[in-house]
Amino acid sequence: MGWRSDRKSLFSRRENQLPPLAESCSGLSDWFQSGLGREILTQQLALAQPLIEGLFGYHLMQASVARQVDFAVCSRINHRFRLSPCVDGGGAALAEFEQLPLPSESIDVVVLHHLLDFSPHPHQVLREAARVMIPGGHMVLIGFNPFSLLGLVRVFRSSSPYQRGNQLRAARVEDWMNLLDLQAGPVERGFFRLPLQQADLLARTAWMERMGSRCHLPWGGFYIIVARKEVARMRTIKINWRGEKKPALRAVPSSPRVAARDRHQKR
Numbered sequence: 335m336g337w338r339s340d341r342k343s344l345f346s347r348r349e350n351q352l353p354p355l356a357e358s359c360s361g362l363s364d365w366f367q368s369g370l371g372r373e374i375l376t377q378q379l380a381l382a383q384p385l386i387e388g389l390f391g392y393h394l395m396q397a398s399v400a401r402q403v404d405f406a407v408c409s410r411i412n413h414r415f416r417l418s419p420c421v422d423g424g425g426a427a428l429a430e431f432e433q434l435p436l437p438s439e440s441i442d443v444v445v446l447h448h449l450l451d452f453s454p455h456p457h458q459v460l461r462e463a464a465r466v467m468i469p470g471g472h473m474v475l476i477g478f479n480p481f482s483l484l485g486l487v488r489v490f491r492s493s494s495p496y497q498r499g500n501q502l503r504a505a506r507v508e509d510w511m512n513l514l515d516l517q518a519g520p521v522e523r524g525f526f527r528l529p530l531q532q533a534d535l536l537a538r539t540a541w542m543e544r545m546g547s548r549c550h551l552p553w554g555g556f557y558i559i560v561a562r563k564e565v566a567r568m569r570t571i572k573i574n575w576r577g578e579k580k581p582a583l584r585a586v587p588s589s590p591r592v593a594a595r596d597r598h599q600k601r
Contacts (some may be wrong), residue, residue: 352454352498355419355431359399361495362452363422366400369531371496374484375403377524377543378447378476378556383408385522385560389472391442397431398447405445405474419449432458436466445474450507451499457510464514469565473516476558477502484529484555504557516561523554 352358365371386394387408394411396404401424406414417429429435432455444463450456463473479485480501488497508518526546527539546554 352452352500355399355449355453356428357420358452358495358498359401359418359420360422362399362448363401365494365496367402369533369536370529371400373533373536374525374556375400378558379403379405381522381524382445382474382476382558385558386443386445386474389443389474391468391471393441394443394445395436395441395466396445396447397429397449398445399449399452400447403447405447409443411443431462434462434466438465439468441466442468442471443474444471445476447476448478448499450475450502451478453500456500456502460507460510461514464511464516464563467563469563471563473511473561473563474558475507475561476556477504477507479504479523479554479557482525482553482555483527484525487529504559507559511559511561515564517564518559518561522558522560523550523552523556524558525555526551526553529555 366375382405386405387410389409389411391411392413394406394409394414395417396406396414397417397419398405399419401418401422404416406416415426416424417427417431417434418424419429419431421428427435431449431453444467446459446463449459453459460475467473478488478496478499480488480503485501488499489501490497504521508521511518524547525543527536527542530536530539545551
């Protein structure tokens with residue numbers, strides 16, 4: 335019984351133990367400037383930018399815990415802006431991501447870089463990001479994988495800010511997305527090597543990176559999820575002029591979860 339409780343405490347940090355993003359993003363930005371942090375950012379940019387380049391629309395919002403990264407530089411969307419949780423985060427405006435100052439269904443593409451990993455309320459952050467997305471819009475979410483060599487190091491508390499975050503599996507985030515009518519695509523993973531700070535030692539483990547990418551191994555240090563907000567389709571009901579019922583339009587949900595719920599309510 336004691337072993338199970340210890341194991342649970344290692345892999346599931348309580349949300350209320352984390353400080354607000356405004357307090358932790360400065361230290362996280364400094365960590366992403368270290369040797370290990372720069373290597374992870376380089377791989378994240380290499381994987382995420384081609385995905386973002388293929389997304390279209392009118393407005394793109396990105397938010398990151400690292401001030402020195404721009405995932406939208408390759409995007410074809412003209413209006414690109416960035417919100418930041420702290421003053422020195424490099425964003426166009428400060429924002430509380432648990433309550434975004436944006437109207438509903440106004441953003442075509444949302445990019446979230448490790449916000450769920452370090453927010454004390456990750457589910458609310460995801461809910462707000464889904465709220466501001468237009469139907470048919472896309473979300474690009476980047477997070478740390480707890481079941482990886484990098485994730486095992488993050489389990490043990492230390493003075494490093496990147497080790498004081500949530501341990502959120504990609505499957506758990508996909509479940510949250512499904513509840514918000516976000517359809518997740520295939521998960522991209524990166525950084526399969528040992529989490530070492532020395533650049534020369536990192537270079538010696540490059541073979542692990544090639545093997546992990548070639549074999550699509552599930553224990554990459556980070557994951558990238560691209561999700562699409564599902565759209566409710568409209569279908570015209572055939573008009574029966576001789577009947578008593580009036581002609582009407584009925585929304586047909588495209589989400590399997592919503593359709594199953596509607597069928598259950600009719601029984």
